[in-house]
Amino acid sequence: IAAAFGEREVFSDITYNRLLEVLDLWIETKSNNQALELSAELRRFWKFGAPRYCNGRNVAASLPSDYISSRVQKPTPTRLYTDIESIAGLWLNIAAASSVHQKNAMRYMILTGVRPINVSNLRWSFINEILGEIVYPAGVLGMRGAMKTQK
Numbered sequence: 001i002a003a004a005f006g007e008r009e010v011f012s013d014i015t016y017n018r019l020l021e022v023l024d025l026w027i028e029t030k031s032n033n034q035a036l037e038l039s040a041e042l043r044r045f046w047k048f049g050a051p052r053y054c055n056g057r058n059v060a061a062s063l064p065s066d067y068i069s070s071r072v073q074k075p076t077p078t079r080l081y082t083d084i085e086s087i088a089g090l091w092l093n094i095a096a097a098s099s100v101h102q103k104n105a106m107r108y109m110i111l112t113g114v115r116p117i118n119v120s121n122l123r124w125s126f127i128n129e130i131l132g133e134i135v136y137p138a139g140v141l142g143m144r145g146a147m148k149t150q151k
Contacts (some may be wrong), residue, residue: 001038001041001042001045004022004025004026004038005022011049011053011054012053012054014059015059016059016062016063019042019059019063020063022042023035023039023042023063023067023068026038026039026068027068027072032072032073035068035072036068036072039063039067039068042060043060043061043063045060046058046059047060047061087110090106090110091107091110094106094107105119108122112134118136121136122136
């Protein structure tokens with residue numbers, strides 16, 4: 001954030017239009033995800049700094065919440081490994097990985113189609129050896145489940 005503002009700019013003198021200039025600069029020069037993250041960090045920074053340095057005037061709070069997301073391309077899923085030949089090539093290339101844990105995690109994702117986060121969320125208690133299946137539990141008492149769709 002500091003790189004976007006001049007060394008002599010005073011926090012309390014930053015205007016709405018100046019913040020828009022900074023956001024536009026990030027949209028032009030950063031990746032979509034970076035721009036979104038920087039925008040969120042800018043809001044957090046202003047929320048913290050406004051009571052201390054601006055007499056409570058939070059200029060960033062008046063920025064539209066979708067300012068960045070409405071101006072950048074939406075992330076698209078990769079289509080690199082959607083055909084069986086590409087998946088087979090990936091399976092064979094994984095053999096060159098030095099970590100047995102990485103090999104197993106990638107092969108598990110290929111065989112089941114789960115996301116990487118679901119690999120790290122996998123627990124021994126989810127495995128039913130008798131039925132030969134893995135069951136990710138749904139959310140319990142309002143808590144988030146192990147799967148994104150909570151099923």
